[in-house]
Amino acid sequence: MKLAWILNVVVMAGLFFGLAFGTRSAVQGAAKRLETGLTEEQTAAKPPVASLSEVGYCTEQLKGVLRRVLTSCGLIGGGRRGCQPGEVRNVAQINDEDFNALFKPLDKRAGIVLFDKAKEDLDEGAKALIEKQWVDRRGASYFFIVARASTDGSTELNRALSHKRANSAFFQIADRFKDPDLEKTVGLLWLGEEYAQLSKEFCTWQSSRPDQECTEEALNRSVILSWIDCRL
Protein backbone atom coordinates (compact mmCIF):
# COMPACT_ATOMS: atom_id res chain seq x y z
CA MET A 1 0.00 0.00 0.00
CA LYS A 2 2.66 2.43 1.13
CA LEU A 3 4.95 1.43 -1.67
CA ALA A 4 2.15 1.96 -4.15
CA TRP A 5 1.68 5.56 -3.04
CA ILE A 6 5.41 6.19 -3.04
CA LEU A 7 5.36 4.98 -6.63
CA ASN A 8 2.45 7.33 -7.28
CA VAL A 9 4.41 10.28 -5.98
CA VAL A 10 7.40 9.37 -8.13
CA VAL A 11 5.34 8.87 -11.29
CA MET A 12 3.24 11.99 -10.79
CA ALA A 13 6.26 14.10 -9.89
CA GLY A 14 7.86 12.98 -13.12
CA LEU A 15 4.65 13.82 -14.95
CA PHE A 16 4.36 17.33 -13.51
CA PHE A 17 8.03 18.04 -14.04
CA GLY A 18 7.85 16.82 -17.63
CA LEU A 19 4.74 18.86 -18.35
CA ALA A 20 6.08 22.01 -16.77
CA PHE A 21 9.59 21.73 -18.15
CA GLY A 22 8.44 20.71 -21.64
CA THR A 23 5.96 23.55 -21.86
CA ARG A 24 8.36 26.12 -20.50
CA SER A 25 11.27 25.14 -22.72
CA ALA A 26 9.09 25.11 -25.85
CA VAL A 27 7.66 28.56 -25.14
CA GLN A 28 11.04 29.96 -24.19
CA GLY A 29 12.56 28.62 -27.41
CA ALA A 30 10.00 30.58 -29.39
CA ALA A 31 10.51 33.60 -27.13
CA LYS A 32 14.23 33.50 -27.79
CA ARG A 33 13.68 33.39 -31.54
CA LEU A 34 11.29 36.29 -31.15
CA GLU A 35 13.85 38.35 -29.26
CA THR A 36 16.80 37.57 -31.48
CA GLY A 37 14.84 37.58 -34.72
CA LEU A 38 16.15 34.11 -35.53
CA THR A 39 13.77 31.70 -37.17
CA GLU A 40 14.09 28.32 -38.68
CA GLU A 41 13.16 29.81 -42.02
CA GLN A 42 15.04 32.51 -43.85
CA THR A 43 13.73 35.88 -42.79
CA ALA A 44 11.81 37.42 -45.65
CA ALA A 45 13.29 40.55 -47.19
CA LYS A 46 11.57 43.73 -46.10
CA PRO A 47 9.27 45.16 -48.72
CA PRO A 48 10.36 48.39 -50.39
CA VAL A 49 8.90 51.60 -49.06
CA ALA A 50 6.77 53.98 -51.13
CA SER A 51 9.01 56.68 -52.53
CA LEU A 52 9.31 59.28 -55.22
CA SER A 53 10.92 58.45 -58.54
CA GLU A 54 14.65 58.34 -59.06
CA VAL A 55 15.37 57.08 -62.56
CA GLY A 56 18.57 56.23 -64.34
CA TYR A 57 19.22 59.62 -65.91
CA CYS A 58 19.32 61.33 -62.50
CA THR A 59 23.08 61.69 -62.55
CA GLU A 60 24.80 63.75 -59.92
CA GLN A 61 25.64 66.32 -62.60
CA LEU A 62 22.02 66.67 -63.72
CA LYS A 63 20.79 66.82 -60.13
CA GLY A 64 23.41 69.43 -59.31
CA VAL A 65 22.33 71.61 -62.23
CA LEU A 66 18.66 71.13 -61.42
CA ARG A 67 19.22 71.93 -57.76
CA ARG A 68 21.03 75.16 -58.64
CA VAL A 69 18.40 76.12 -61.19
CA LEU A 70 15.52 75.31 -58.85
CA THR A 71 17.08 77.20 -55.99
CA SER A 72 17.93 80.27 -58.05
CA CYS A 73 14.71 80.23 -60.01
CA GLY A 74 12.49 80.23 -56.98
CA LEU A 75 11.19 76.70 -56.48
CA ILE A 76 13.43 75.64 -53.64
CA GLY A 77 13.50 78.12 -50.81
CA GLY A 78 10.70 80.34 -52.12
CA GLY A 79 11.06 83.78 -53.65
CA ARG A 80 10.13 84.80 -57.16
CA ARG A 81 9.56 82.29 -59.91
CA GLY A 82 11.50 81.86 -63.09
CA CYS A 83 14.91 82.39 -64.58
CA GLN A 84 16.01 84.48 -67.49
CA PRO A 85 18.59 83.36 -70.06
CA GLY A 86 21.55 85.07 -68.46
CA GLU A 87 20.64 83.79 -65.04
CA VAL A 88 20.25 80.22 -66.27
CA ARG A 89 23.66 80.34 -67.89
CA ASN A 90 25.22 81.61 -64.68
CA VAL A 91 23.28 79.34 -62.39
CA ALA A 92 23.62 76.16 -64.41
CA GLN A 93 27.35 76.81 -64.77
CA ILE A 94 27.56 74.79 -67.97
CA ASN A 95 27.60 75.66 -71.64
CA ASP A 96 24.66 75.39 -74.02
CA GLU A 97 25.50 71.99 -75.44
CA ASP A 98 26.06 70.38 -72.06
CA PHE A 99 22.83 71.92 -70.79
CA ASN A 100 20.86 70.34 -73.63
CA ALA A 101 22.73 67.07 -73.29
CA LEU A 102 21.59 66.77 -69.71
CA PHE A 103 17.97 66.81 -70.84
CA LYS A 104 18.36 64.35 -73.70
CA PRO A 105 17.45 61.33 -71.54
CA LEU A 106 14.01 62.91 -71.17
CA ASP A 107 13.21 62.08 -74.81
CA LYS A 108 10.42 59.68 -73.84
CA ARG A 109 9.15 61.78 -70.94
CA ALA A 110 9.11 65.30 -72.31
CA GLY A 111 6.92 67.03 -74.87
CA ILE A 112 7.61 70.02 -77.11
CA VAL A 113 4.86 72.58 -77.52
CA LEU A 114 5.36 74.46 -80.76
CA PHE A 115 4.30 78.03 -81.45
CA ASP A 116 3.75 80.16 -84.53
CA LYS A 117 6.40 82.67 -85.44
CA ALA A 118 6.41 85.62 -83.03
CA LYS A 119 3.36 84.22 -81.20
CA GLU A 120 2.76 82.81 -77.74
CA ASP A 121 -0.79 81.53 -78.28
CA LEU A 122 -1.54 77.89 -77.62
CA ASP A 123 -3.37 75.89 -80.26
CA GLU A 124 -5.53 72.85 -79.44
CA GLY A 125 -2.65 70.45 -79.98
CA ALA A 126 -0.55 72.46 -77.57
CA LYS A 127 -3.27 72.46 -74.92
CA ALA A 128 -3.74 68.70 -75.31
CA LEU A 129 -0.02 68.04 -74.98
CA ILE A 130 0.29 70.29 -71.94
CA GLU A 131 -2.59 68.43 -70.24
CA LYS A 132 -1.13 65.05 -71.17
CA GLN A 133 2.28 66.00 -69.83
CA TRP A 134 0.90 67.47 -66.60
CA VAL A 135 -1.30 64.46 -65.86
CA ASP A 136 1.54 61.99 -66.41
CA ARG A 137 3.29 62.95 -63.21
CA ARG A 138 3.99 59.52 -61.68
CA GLY A 139 6.57 59.88 -58.92
CA ALA A 140 8.17 63.07 -60.16
CA SER A 141 8.71 66.06 -57.93
CA TYR A 142 9.26 68.97 -60.31
CA PHE A 143 7.79 70.05 -63.60
CA PHE A 144 9.96 72.07 -65.92
CA ILE A 145 8.72 74.53 -68.51
CA VAL A 146 11.67 75.55 -70.64
CA ALA A 147 10.73 78.16 -73.24
CA ARG A 148 12.76 79.31 -76.23
CA ALA A 149 12.52 81.54 -79.24
CA SER A 150 14.11 81.21 -82.65
CA THR A 151 16.75 83.64 -83.80
CA ASP A 152 14.29 85.71 -85.85
CA GLY A 153 14.08 89.24 -84.49
CA SER A 154 16.06 90.99 -81.79
CA THR A 155 17.48 89.35 -78.70
CA GLU A 156 15.30 91.46 -76.38
CA LEU A 157 12.18 90.60 -78.37
CA ASN A 158 12.99 86.88 -78.28
CA ARG A 159 13.73 87.00 -74.58
CA ALA A 160 10.31 88.56 -73.96
CA LEU A 161 8.65 86.15 -76.38
CA SER A 162 10.08 83.09 -74.68
CA HIS A 163 8.94 84.50 -71.34
CA LYS A 164 5.41 84.86 -72.71
CA ARG A 165 5.50 81.31 -74.09
CA ALA A 166 6.56 79.94 -70.72
CA ASN A 167 3.73 81.85 -69.10
CA SER A 168 1.24 80.58 -71.67
CA ALA A 169 2.05 77.00 -70.74
CA PHE A 170 2.07 77.80 -67.02
CA PHE A 171 -1.27 79.63 -67.08
CA GLN A 172 -2.84 76.89 -69.16
CA ILE A 173 -2.00 74.40 -66.40
CA ALA A 174 -3.07 76.81 -63.68
CA ASP A 175 -6.42 77.53 -65.33
CA ARG A 176 -7.13 73.95 -66.31
CA PHE A 177 -6.29 72.24 -63.01
CA LYS A 178 -6.22 74.93 -60.32
CA ASP A 179 -3.73 72.80 -58.47
CA PRO A 180 -2.56 74.24 -55.14
CA ASP A 181 0.77 72.44 -55.58
CA LEU A 182 1.55 74.38 -58.74
CA GLU A 183 3.66 77.04 -57.05
CA LYS A 184 5.85 74.45 -55.35
CA THR A 185 6.18 72.24 -58.38
CA VAL A 186 6.62 74.14 -61.61
CA GLY A 187 9.92 75.65 -62.64
CA LEU A 188 9.92 78.22 -65.45
CA LEU A 189 12.97 78.90 -67.58
CA TRP A 190 12.89 81.18 -70.60
CA LEU A 191 16.01 81.07 -72.64
CA GLY A 192 15.16 83.40 -75.53
CA GLU A 193 17.53 82.86 -78.40
CA GLU A 194 20.58 83.31 -76.23
CA TYR A 195 21.09 80.01 -74.51
CA ALA A 196 20.85 76.32 -75.34
CA GLN A 197 19.14 76.46 -78.71
CA LEU A 198 17.73 73.09 -79.74
CA SER A 199 19.29 71.18 -82.59
CA LYS A 200 17.46 68.90 -85.01
CA GLU A 201 18.27 65.98 -82.72
CA PHE A 202 15.15 66.99 -80.79
CA CYS A 203 12.94 66.41 -83.83
CA THR A 204 12.31 62.87 -82.60
CA TRP A 205 10.63 64.07 -79.40
CA GLN A 206 6.86 64.17 -79.23
CA SER A 207 5.49 67.56 -80.16
CA SER A 208 2.18 69.35 -80.31
CA ARG A 209 2.43 69.51 -84.08
CA PRO A 210 3.57 66.10 -85.25
CA ASP A 211 2.68 66.89 -88.86
CA GLN A 212 4.69 70.09 -89.04
CA GLU A 213 8.06 70.03 -90.77
CA CYS A 214 10.78 69.97 -88.13
CA THR A 215 13.36 72.70 -88.65
CA GLU A 216 15.66 74.28 -86.09
CA GLU A 217 13.74 77.56 -86.33
CA ALA A 218 10.39 75.83 -85.70
CA LEU A 219 11.88 73.67 -82.95
CA ASN A 220 13.10 76.68 -81.01
CA ARG A 221 9.74 78.50 -81.14
CA SER A 222 8.76 76.20 -78.36
CA VAL A 223 8.29 75.20 -74.79
CA ILE A 224 9.66 71.91 -73.54
CA LEU A 225 7.53 70.40 -70.78
CA SER A 226 8.65 67.58 -68.60
CA TRP A 227 8.32 66.10 -65.18
CA ILE A 228 11.73 65.34 -63.71
CA ASP A 229 11.90 61.93 -62.04
CA CYS A 230 14.74 62.81 -59.71
CA ARG A 231 14.79 63.26 -55.95
CA LEU A 232 16.55 66.53 -55.39
Next chain:
Amino acid sequence: MRLRTVLFLVLAGLGALLGLIYAGFSTADFVAHLDRQLHPVNCSFLPGLTETTQLDTEASGCKVAMFSPYSSFWREQYWGGIPWSLFGVGLYAFALALVVWMLASRRGHRLVPSTWLALTSLGAVTASVVFFSISSSKLGTFCTLCVGSYIGSAVLAVGAALTALSAWSDRKAEREADAAADPSVLAQVIAFCVLGLELLAAVLVPPYVYARSLPDYAPYVTGCGQLQAKDEGNFLLPLGPQGQGAPAVMVLDPLCAACKAFHERLVESGYAARLSIQTQLLPLDAECNWMIKDSMHPGACLMSKALLCSNERFDEVLAWIFERQETFRLAGLGKQLDQVEKALFEKYPELQKCVKSSETSIRLNKVMRHAVSNALPLLTPQLYINDRRLCDEDTDLGLDFAMKLLLNGGAEGGAR
Protein backbone atom coordinates in the same frame (compact mmCIF):
# COMPACT_ATOMS: atom_id res chain seq x y z
CA MET B 1 -4.74 -8.12 -10.94
CA ARG B 2 -5.19 -10.62 -13.67
CA LEU B 3 -3.37 -10.68 -17.00
CA ARG B 4 -6.55 -9.65 -18.81
CA THR B 5 -6.71 -6.46 -16.78
CA VAL B 6 -3.05 -5.82 -17.47
CA LEU B 7 -3.66 -6.15 -21.21
CA PHE B 8 -6.61 -3.77 -21.06
CA LEU B 9 -4.46 -1.30 -19.13
CA VAL B 10 -1.77 -1.57 -21.77
CA LEU B 11 -4.44 -0.85 -24.41
CA ALA B 12 -5.57 2.21 -22.46
CA GLY B 13 -1.93 3.25 -22.11
CA LEU B 14 -1.42 2.96 -25.86
CA GLY B 15 -4.46 5.15 -26.44
CA ALA B 16 -3.12 7.70 -23.97
CA LEU B 17 0.29 7.62 -25.65
CA LEU B 18 -1.28 8.15 -29.08
CA GLY B 19 -3.32 11.05 -27.78
CA LEU B 20 -0.26 12.52 -26.06
CA ILE B 21 1.82 12.30 -29.24
CA TYR B 22 -0.81 13.98 -31.42
CA ALA B 23 -1.76 16.61 -28.84
CA GLY B 24 1.95 17.19 -28.18
CA PHE B 25 2.79 17.80 -31.84
CA SER B 26 -0.27 19.95 -32.23
CA THR B 27 0.87 22.05 -29.26
CA ALA B 28 4.45 22.17 -30.52
CA ASP B 29 3.27 23.51 -33.89
CA PHE B 30 1.24 26.17 -32.13
CA VAL B 31 4.09 27.10 -29.81
CA ALA B 32 6.53 27.37 -32.74
CA HIS B 33 4.42 30.23 -34.07
CA LEU B 34 4.89 32.22 -30.88
CA ASP B 35 7.94 33.77 -32.57
CA ARG B 36 5.42 35.51 -34.90
CA GLN B 37 6.86 33.80 -37.96
CA LEU B 38 5.31 31.27 -40.29
CA HIS B 39 6.42 27.67 -39.91
CA PRO B 40 5.53 24.39 -41.53
CA VAL B 41 3.12 22.35 -39.44
CA ASN B 42 2.96 18.64 -38.83
CA CYS B 43 -0.10 17.23 -40.45
CA SER B 44 0.19 13.47 -40.79
CA PHE B 45 -0.45 10.35 -38.76
CA LEU B 46 3.31 10.05 -38.42
CA PRO B 47 4.17 13.49 -37.03
CA GLY B 48 7.83 14.19 -36.70
CA LEU B 49 8.69 11.41 -39.10
CA THR B 50 7.41 13.02 -42.28
CA GLU B 51 8.99 16.09 -43.80
CA THR B 52 7.00 19.30 -43.51
CA THR B 53 7.09 22.39 -45.67
CA GLN B 54 5.10 25.59 -45.63
CA LEU B 55 3.78 24.88 -49.10
CA ASP B 56 2.42 21.48 -48.15
CA THR B 57 -1.20 21.60 -49.32
CA GLU B 58 -2.05 18.52 -47.29
CA ALA B 59 -1.29 20.53 -44.17
CA SER B 60 -4.00 23.04 -44.98
CA GLY B 61 -6.52 21.35 -42.66
CA CYS B 62 -4.11 21.58 -39.72
CA LYS B 63 -3.33 25.22 -40.56
CA VAL B 64 -7.01 26.07 -40.80
CA ALA B 65 -7.60 24.46 -37.42
CA MET B 66 -4.59 26.12 -35.80
CA PHE B 67 -5.31 29.61 -37.10
CA SER B 68 -9.02 29.34 -36.37
CA PRO B 69 -10.42 31.03 -33.26
CA TYR B 70 -11.25 27.55 -31.89
CA SER B 71 -7.64 26.48 -31.38
CA SER B 72 -7.09 28.66 -28.32
CA PHE B 73 -8.79 30.93 -25.82
CA TRP B 74 -7.98 34.24 -24.04
CA ARG B 75 -6.53 35.56 -27.26
CA GLU B 76 -6.98 39.17 -26.20
CA GLN B 77 -5.00 38.62 -22.99
CA TYR B 78 -2.19 36.51 -24.43
CA TRP B 79 -0.62 36.65 -27.90
CA GLY B 80 -2.21 33.70 -29.72
CA GLY B 81 -4.16 32.74 -26.61
CA ILE B 82 -3.82 29.53 -24.62
CA PRO B 83 -4.05 26.52 -26.94
CA TRP B 84 -6.73 24.00 -26.04
CA SER B 85 -4.32 21.23 -27.02
CA LEU B 86 -2.33 21.98 -23.85
CA PHE B 87 -5.21 20.55 -21.83
CA GLY B 88 -5.10 17.52 -24.11
CA VAL B 89 -1.40 17.11 -23.37
CA GLY B 90 -2.10 17.23 -19.62
CA LEU B 91 -5.05 14.87 -19.85
CA TYR B 92 -3.35 12.23 -21.99
CA ALA B 93 -0.11 12.50 -20.00
CA PHE B 94 -2.03 11.97 -16.78
CA ALA B 95 -3.82 8.95 -18.25
CA LEU B 96 -0.49 7.51 -19.35
CA ALA B 97 1.11 8.17 -15.96
CA LEU B 98 -1.90 6.63 -14.24
CA VAL B 99 -1.62 3.50 -16.36
CA VAL B 100 2.11 3.28 -15.65
CA TRP B 101 1.44 3.61 -11.93
CA MET B 102 -1.42 1.09 -12.02
CA LEU B 103 0.82 -1.41 -13.76
CA ALA B 104 3.88 -0.75 -11.62
CA SER B 105 1.99 -0.89 -8.34
CA ARG B 106 -0.14 -3.83 -9.45
CA ARG B 107 -3.18 -1.82 -8.32
CA GLY B 108 -4.86 -1.49 -11.67
CA HIS B 109 -7.86 -3.44 -10.50
CA ARG B 110 -8.59 -1.15 -7.56
CA LEU B 111 -11.78 0.86 -7.71
CA VAL B 112 -10.32 4.35 -7.41
CA PRO B 113 -7.57 4.24 -10.08
CA SER B 114 -9.74 2.32 -12.55
CA THR B 115 -12.56 4.84 -11.97
CA TRP B 116 -10.23 7.78 -12.56
CA LEU B 117 -8.88 6.15 -15.69
CA ALA B 118 -12.44 5.80 -16.95
CA LEU B 119 -13.27 9.42 -16.00
CA THR B 120 -10.12 10.68 -17.70
CA SER B 121 -10.96 8.80 -20.86
CA LEU B 122 -14.50 10.17 -20.68
CA GLY B 123 -13.06 13.68 -20.56
CA ALA B 124 -10.85 12.94 -23.54
CA VAL B 125 -13.73 11.49 -25.56
CA THR B 126 -16.00 14.41 -24.69
CA ALA B 127 -13.36 16.91 -25.82
CA SER B 128 -12.81 14.90 -29.01
CA VAL B 129 -16.53 14.94 -29.78
CA VAL B 130 -16.71 18.70 -29.18
CA PHE B 131 -13.71 19.47 -31.41
CA PHE B 132 -14.86 16.99 -34.04
CA SER B 133 -18.20 18.76 -34.29
CA ILE B 134 -16.46 22.18 -34.48
CA SER B 135 -14.23 20.87 -37.28
CA SER B 136 -17.15 19.55 -39.28
CA SER B 137 -19.62 22.37 -38.66
CA LYS B 138 -17.44 25.49 -38.39
CA LEU B 139 -14.17 24.73 -40.17
CA GLY B 140 -15.35 22.31 -42.84
CA THR B 141 -12.05 20.46 -42.65
CA PHE B 142 -10.32 17.99 -40.38
CA CYS B 143 -6.75 18.21 -39.22
CA THR B 144 -4.84 14.95 -39.21
CA LEU B 145 -3.27 15.56 -35.81
CA CYS B 146 -6.71 16.24 -34.35
CA VAL B 147 -8.07 13.05 -35.89
CA GLY B 148 -5.09 11.22 -34.44
CA SER B 149 -5.95 12.45 -30.97
CA TYR B 150 -9.62 11.50 -31.50
CA ILE B 151 -8.43 7.98 -32.29
CA GLY B 152 -6.17 8.06 -29.24
CA SER B 153 -9.06 9.08 -27.01
CA ALA B 154 -11.26 6.34 -28.47
CA VAL B 155 -8.61 3.69 -27.84
CA LEU B 156 -8.07 5.10 -24.34
CA ALA B 157 -11.82 4.98 -23.66
CA VAL B 158 -12.12 1.40 -24.87
CA GLY B 159 -9.10 0.36 -22.83
CA ALA B 160 -10.35 2.20 -19.73
CA ALA B 161 -13.85 0.73 -20.02
CA LEU B 162 -12.53 -2.81 -20.44
CA THR B 163 -10.12 -2.22 -17.56
CA ALA B 164 -12.97 -1.08 -15.34
CA LEU B 165 -15.01 -4.16 -16.16
CA SER B 166 -12.10 -6.49 -15.77
CA ALA B 167 -11.04 -4.77 -12.55
CA TRP B 168 -14.52 -5.21 -11.13
CA SER B 169 -14.21 -8.93 -11.87
CA ASP B 170 -10.71 -8.98 -10.31
CA ARG B 171 -11.95 -7.30 -7.15
CA LYS B 172 -14.83 -9.71 -6.87
CA ALA B 173 -12.45 -12.65 -7.13
CA GLU B 174 -10.12 -11.00 -4.61
CA ARG B 175 -12.99 -10.43 -2.15
CA GLU B 176 -14.03 -14.04 -2.48
CA ALA B 177 -10.50 -15.13 -1.65
CA ASP B 178 -9.97 -12.56 1.13
CA ALA B 179 -12.92 -10.56 2.51
CA ALA B 180 -10.57 -7.99 4.06
CA ALA B 181 -8.74 -7.30 0.82
CA ASP B 182 -10.71 -4.14 0.01
CA PRO B 183 -9.28 -0.89 1.41
CA SER B 184 -11.41 1.04 3.89
CA VAL B 185 -13.95 3.60 2.66
CA LEU B 186 -11.91 6.42 4.15
CA ALA B 187 -8.78 5.23 2.37
CA GLN B 188 -10.72 5.07 -0.89
CA VAL B 189 -12.13 8.58 -0.42
CA ILE B 190 -8.65 9.93 0.26
CA ALA B 191 -7.24 8.07 -2.75
CA PHE B 192 -10.08 9.40 -4.89
CA CYS B 193 -9.33 12.97 -3.83
CA VAL B 194 -5.58 12.59 -4.33
CA LEU B 195 -5.94 11.21 -7.84
CA GLY B 196 -8.55 13.87 -8.63
CA LEU B 197 -6.16 16.59 -7.54
CA GLU B 198 -3.37 15.01 -9.54
CA LEU B 199 -5.57 15.03 -12.64
CA LEU B 200 -6.51 18.64 -12.03
CA ALA B 201 -2.86 19.59 -11.59
CA ALA B 202 -1.83 17.66 -14.71
CA VAL B 203 -4.43 19.48 -16.78
CA LEU B 204 -3.74 22.93 -15.35
CA VAL B 205 0.06 22.90 -15.05
CA PRO B 206 0.80 23.17 -18.81
CA PRO B 207 -1.52 26.16 -19.47
CA TYR B 208 -0.33 27.85 -16.28
CA VAL B 209 3.35 27.43 -17.14
CA TYR B 210 2.60 28.40 -20.74
CA ALA B 211 0.92 31.65 -19.74
CA ARG B 212 3.70 32.48 -17.27
CA SER B 213 6.45 31.78 -19.81
CA LEU B 214 5.11 33.96 -22.61
CA PRO B 215 7.29 36.98 -23.40
CA ASP B 216 6.00 40.55 -23.45
CA TYR B 217 4.69 41.04 -26.99
CA ALA B 218 3.73 44.70 -26.65
CA PRO B 219 7.00 46.13 -28.06
CA TYR B 220 6.78 43.86 -31.08
CA VAL B 221 3.10 44.45 -31.71
CA THR B 222 3.47 48.22 -31.58
CA GLY B 223 6.80 48.40 -33.39
CA CYS B 224 5.81 48.00 -37.02
CA GLY B 225 5.65 51.62 -38.00
CA GLN B 226 3.44 54.63 -37.68
CA LEU B 227 1.68 56.99 -40.02
CA GLN B 228 3.67 60.18 -40.35
CA ALA B 229 1.58 62.47 -42.51
CA LYS B 230 -1.93 63.66 -41.78
CA ASP B 231 -4.55 63.50 -44.49
CA GLU B 232 -4.78 67.14 -45.46
CA GLY B 233 -6.02 66.62 -48.98
CA ASN B 234 -8.89 64.13 -48.63
CA PHE B 235 -6.62 61.42 -49.95
CA LEU B 236 -8.28 58.78 -47.78
CA LEU B 237 -11.73 57.42 -48.48
CA PRO B 238 -14.16 56.36 -45.73
CA LEU B 239 -14.99 52.66 -45.60
CA GLY B 240 -17.97 51.64 -43.54
CA PRO B 241 -19.53 53.63 -40.69
CA GLN B 242 -17.49 56.59 -39.49
CA GLY B 243 -17.16 58.40 -36.21
CA GLN B 244 -17.91 55.51 -33.85
CA GLY B 245 -14.71 53.54 -33.48
CA ALA B 246 -10.99 54.13 -33.25
CA PRO B 247 -9.46 55.89 -36.26
CA ALA B 248 -7.97 53.38 -38.67
CA VAL B 249 -6.38 53.49 -42.10
CA MET B 250 -6.53 50.44 -44.32
CA VAL B 251 -4.06 50.31 -47.19
CA LEU B 252 -5.57 48.30 -49.98
CA ASP B 253 -5.43 47.39 -53.60
CA PRO B 254 -8.93 46.67 -54.90
CA LEU B 255 -7.69 43.65 -56.85
CA CYS B 256 -5.61 42.13 -54.06
CA ALA B 257 -7.10 38.86 -52.81
CA ALA B 258 -5.47 39.23 -49.39
CA CYS B 259 -7.12 42.65 -49.00
CA LYS B 260 -10.51 41.16 -49.66
CA ALA B 261 -9.89 38.30 -47.22
CA PHE B 262 -8.54 40.65 -44.57
CA HIS B 263 -11.49 43.00 -44.91
CA GLU B 264 -13.91 40.09 -44.62
CA ARG B 265 -12.07 38.89 -41.54
CA LEU B 266 -12.27 42.31 -39.93
CA VAL B 267 -16.00 42.42 -40.58
CA GLU B 268 -16.66 38.85 -39.41
CA SER B 269 -14.57 39.24 -36.26
CA GLY B 270 -16.51 42.36 -35.33
CA TYR B 271 -13.40 44.54 -35.32
CA ALA B 272 -14.56 46.55 -38.34
CA ALA B 273 -17.48 47.80 -36.26
CA ARG B 274 -15.02 49.05 -33.63
CA LEU B 275 -13.05 51.07 -36.18
CA SER B 276 -13.63 54.15 -38.30
CA ILE B 277 -11.77 52.92 -41.34
CA GLN B 278 -10.32 55.26 -43.97
CA THR B 279 -8.92 53.69 -47.10
CA GLN B 280 -5.52 54.47 -48.54
CA LEU B 281 -5.55 53.14 -52.08
CA LEU B 282 -2.28 51.59 -53.18
CA PRO B 283 -2.86 49.78 -56.48
CA LEU B 284 0.00 47.42 -57.31
CA ASP B 285 -0.38 48.19 -60.99
CA ALA B 286 2.47 49.80 -62.92
CA GLU B 287 0.00 51.73 -65.07
CA CYS B 288 -0.29 54.35 -62.33
CA ASN B 289 2.14 53.09 -59.70
CA TRP B 290 5.64 54.25 -60.58
CA MET B 291 7.11 52.37 -57.63
CA ILE B 292 6.75 48.93 -59.20
CA LYS B 293 8.14 47.64 -62.46
CA ASP B 294 5.75 44.77 -63.06
CA SER B 295 2.06 44.94 -62.36
CA MET B 296 0.92 42.46 -59.76
CA HIS B 297 -2.70 43.41 -60.31
CA PRO B 298 -3.22 44.93 -63.76
CA GLY B 299 -6.49 46.83 -63.72
CA ALA B 300 -6.08 47.94 -60.12
CA CYS B 301 -5.48 51.54 -61.23
CA LEU B 302 -8.75 51.55 -63.15
CA MET B 303 -10.61 50.13 -60.16
CA SER B 304 -8.94 52.64 -57.84
CA LYS B 305 -10.13 55.47 -60.07
CA ALA B 306 -13.64 54.00 -59.96
CA LEU B 307 -13.45 54.01 -56.17
CA LEU B 308 -12.24 57.61 -56.15
CA CYS B 309 -15.21 58.53 -58.32
CA SER B 310 -17.74 56.55 -56.31
CA ASN B 311 -18.08 59.15 -53.51
CA GLU B 312 -20.87 58.06 -51.14
CA ARG B 313 -21.17 54.71 -52.90
CA PHE B 314 -17.60 53.72 -52.04
CA ASP B 315 -18.64 50.73 -49.88
CA GLU B 316 -20.99 49.47 -52.58
CA VAL B 317 -18.46 49.78 -55.40
CA LEU B 318 -15.71 48.17 -53.33
CA ALA B 319 -18.01 45.27 -52.41
CA TRP B 320 -18.86 44.84 -56.09
CA ILE B 321 -15.17 44.81 -57.08
CA PHE B 322 -14.32 42.36 -54.28
CA GLU B 323 -17.14 40.09 -55.38
CA ARG B 324 -15.76 39.87 -58.92
CA GLN B 325 -12.13 40.28 -57.95
CA GLU B 326 -10.88 36.94 -59.21
CA THR B 327 -12.47 37.47 -62.63
CA PHE B 328 -11.02 40.97 -62.90
CA ARG B 329 -7.61 39.85 -61.68
CA LEU B 330 -7.38 37.05 -64.21
CA ALA B 331 -8.63 39.31 -67.02
CA GLY B 332 -6.00 41.88 -66.04
CA LEU B 333 -3.23 39.29 -66.01
CA GLY B 334 -4.45 38.09 -69.40
CA LYS B 335 -4.12 41.64 -70.74
CA GLN B 336 -7.88 41.88 -71.24
CA LEU B 337 -8.34 45.17 -69.43
CA ASP B 338 -10.97 46.23 -71.95
CA GLN B 339 -13.20 43.50 -70.52
CA VAL B 340 -12.64 44.76 -67.00
CA GLU B 341 -13.44 48.30 -68.12
CA LYS B 342 -16.53 47.14 -69.98
CA ALA B 343 -17.85 45.27 -66.93
CA LEU B 344 -17.20 48.32 -64.73
CA PHE B 345 -18.98 50.79 -66.98
CA GLU B 346 -21.86 48.42 -67.65
CA LYS B 347 -22.50 48.25 -63.94
CA TYR B 348 -21.69 51.88 -63.17
CA PRO B 349 -22.07 53.93 -66.39
CA GLU B 350 -22.29 57.15 -64.39
CA LEU B 351 -18.65 56.70 -63.30
CA GLN B 352 -17.22 56.59 -66.82
CA LYS B 353 -16.70 60.31 -67.34
CA CYS B 354 -15.07 60.76 -63.95
CA VAL B 355 -12.86 57.67 -64.24
CA LYS B 356 -11.51 58.78 -67.61
CA SER B 357 -10.90 62.39 -66.59
CA SER B 358 -7.46 63.91 -66.10
CA GLU B 359 -8.56 65.21 -62.71
CA THR B 360 -9.10 61.66 -61.44
CA SER B 361 -5.68 60.56 -62.71
CA ILE B 362 -4.14 63.48 -60.87
CA ARG B 363 -6.16 62.70 -57.74
CA LEU B 364 -5.05 59.06 -57.79
CA ASN B 365 -1.46 60.22 -58.20
CA LYS B 366 -1.85 62.45 -55.15
CA VAL B 367 -3.40 59.60 -53.18
CA MET B 368 -0.33 57.53 -53.94
CA ARG B 369 1.98 60.41 -53.09
CA HIS B 370 0.25 60.46 -49.72
CA ALA B 371 1.51 56.89 -49.34
CA VAL B 372 4.98 58.24 -50.09
CA SER B 373 4.56 60.94 -47.42
CA ASN B 374 3.80 58.17 -44.96
CA ALA B 375 6.67 56.00 -46.22
CA LEU B 376 4.28 53.07 -46.44
CA PRO B 377 5.70 49.65 -47.25
CA LEU B 378 4.75 48.64 -50.78
CA LEU B 379 2.41 45.85 -49.85
CA THR B 380 -1.24 45.31 -49.27
CA PRO B 381 -3.22 44.98 -47.10
CA GLN B 382 -2.03 47.06 -44.18
CA LEU B 383 -4.03 48.34 -41.26
CA TYR B 384 -3.11 51.30 -39.08
CA ILE B 385 -5.08 51.79 -35.87
CA ASN B 386 -4.59 55.02 -33.97
CA ASP B 387 -1.77 55.65 -36.49
CA ARG B 388 0.07 52.46 -35.48
CA ARG B 389 0.53 49.69 -37.97
CA LEU B 390 -0.87 46.25 -37.33
CA CYS B 391 2.14 44.04 -38.01
CA ASP B 392 1.83 41.38 -40.70
CA GLU B 393 2.96 38.86 -38.10
CA ASP B 394 -0.07 39.67 -35.97
CA THR B 395 -2.78 39.14 -38.54
CA ASP B 396 -3.33 35.47 -37.69
CA LEU B 397 -2.83 34.03 -34.22
CA GLY B 398 -1.98 37.38 -32.69
CA LEU B 399 -4.82 39.38 -34.22
CA ASP B 400 -7.04 39.65 -31.15
CA PHE B 401 -4.15 40.53 -28.88
CA ALA B 402 -2.75 43.10 -31.30
CA MET B 403 -6.14 44.65 -31.98
CA LYS B 404 -6.82 45.08 -28.29
CA LEU B 405 -3.43 46.68 -27.78
CA LEU B 406 -3.69 48.99 -30.80
CA LEU B 407 -7.28 49.94 -29.99
CA ASN B 408 -5.99 51.04 -26.60
CA GLY B 409 -3.47 53.24 -28.35
CA GLY B 410 -0.59 50.80 -27.91
CA ALA B 411 -0.36 51.20 -24.15
CA GLU B 412 -1.05 48.28 -21.89
CA GLY B 413 1.05 47.41 -18.89
CA GLY B 414 2.21 43.84 -18.60
CA ALA B 415 0.84 42.89 -21.99
CA ARG B 416 1.83 39.46 -23.13
